[in-house]
Amino acid sequence: xxxxxxxxxxxxxxxxxxxxxxxxxxxxxxxxxxxxxxxxxxxxxxxxxxxxxxxxxxxxxxxxxxxxxxxxxxxxxxxxxxxxxxxxxxxxxxxxxxxxxxxxxxxxxxxxxxxxxxxxxxxxxxxxxxxxxxxxxxxxxxxxxxxxxxxxxxxx
Amino acid sequence: xxxxxxxxxxxxxxxxxxxxxxxxxxxxxxxxxxxxxxxxxxxxxxxxxxxxxxxxxxxxxxxxxxxxxxxxxxxxxxxxxxxxxxxxxxxxx
Numbered sequence: 677x678x679x680x681x682x683x684x685x686x687x688x689x690x691x692x693x694x695x696x697x698x699x700x701x702x703x704x705x706x707x708x709x710x711x712x713x714x715x716x717x718x719x720x721x722x723x724x725x726x727x728x729x730x731x732x733x734x735x736x737x738x739x740x741x742x743x744x745x746x747x748x749x750x751x752x753x754x755x756x757x758x759x760x761x762x763x764x765x766x767x768x769x770x771x772x773x774x775x776x777x778x779x780x781x782x783x784x785x786x787x788x789x790x791x792x793x794x795x796x797x798x799x800x801x802x803x804x805x806x807x808x809x810x811x812x813x814x815x816x817x818x819x820x821x822x823x824x825x826x827x828x829x830x831x832x
Numbered sequence: 833x834x835x836x837x838x839x840x841x842x843x844x845x846x847x848x849x850x851x852x853x854x855x856x857x858x859x860x861x862x863x864x865x866x867x868x869x870x871x872x873x874x875x876x877x878x879x880x881x882x883x884x885x886x887x888x889x890x891x892x893x894x895x896x897x898x899x900x901x902x903x904x905x906x907x908x909x910x911x912x913x914x915x916x917x918x919x920x921x922x923x924x925x
Contacts, residue, residue: 796891
């Protein structure tokens, strides 16, 4: 699955200023809401689902990356956004390090295969050090969209 | 006598939603308790069982057969512990 299939370009946050996990998640969900990818009336419920998921174990998976996510019945296709936090966010990550790259996913409950394939796509690219360092250096949404296209086309 | 060799075993992903992030984290946390190398094979693809990013690239859906393989000090014990996660279906999903 290509990143550009599910990352909502208009919702990307190239300069996220957040000190807490909850604030970061709220800002990312809010950004998805502004694009219409999710409905405003569902935002609070989506945030609380994501926070509840974090209670089961942090989605800060190491290497400065977090993938907060939830299933939610209000979406009929998988939608995601990316945020870059230059100062880092304390995500209670598995390796104890701050998080600089965040992928937030909202998936329809009846499509577990899509969720797995999205995680596969994200993690495959995040294993590429070029992808991670270019992502962290990106200063605009356009630059990130270009980078996602290059990653999708294996040009990194 | 503790084992210091290579040990491998097939397991099936019984989780309805496949090997998503929480069970993958359980695999990593279990594998990291051991000094031996841990690899997971899916078909001709092989990943590091101590790396979350690696495991997530398997996108192992319900019903997928995986091969757990460990080599080095405590290999047998590591495979036993990892197999138990699959057999108990990761306790909860």
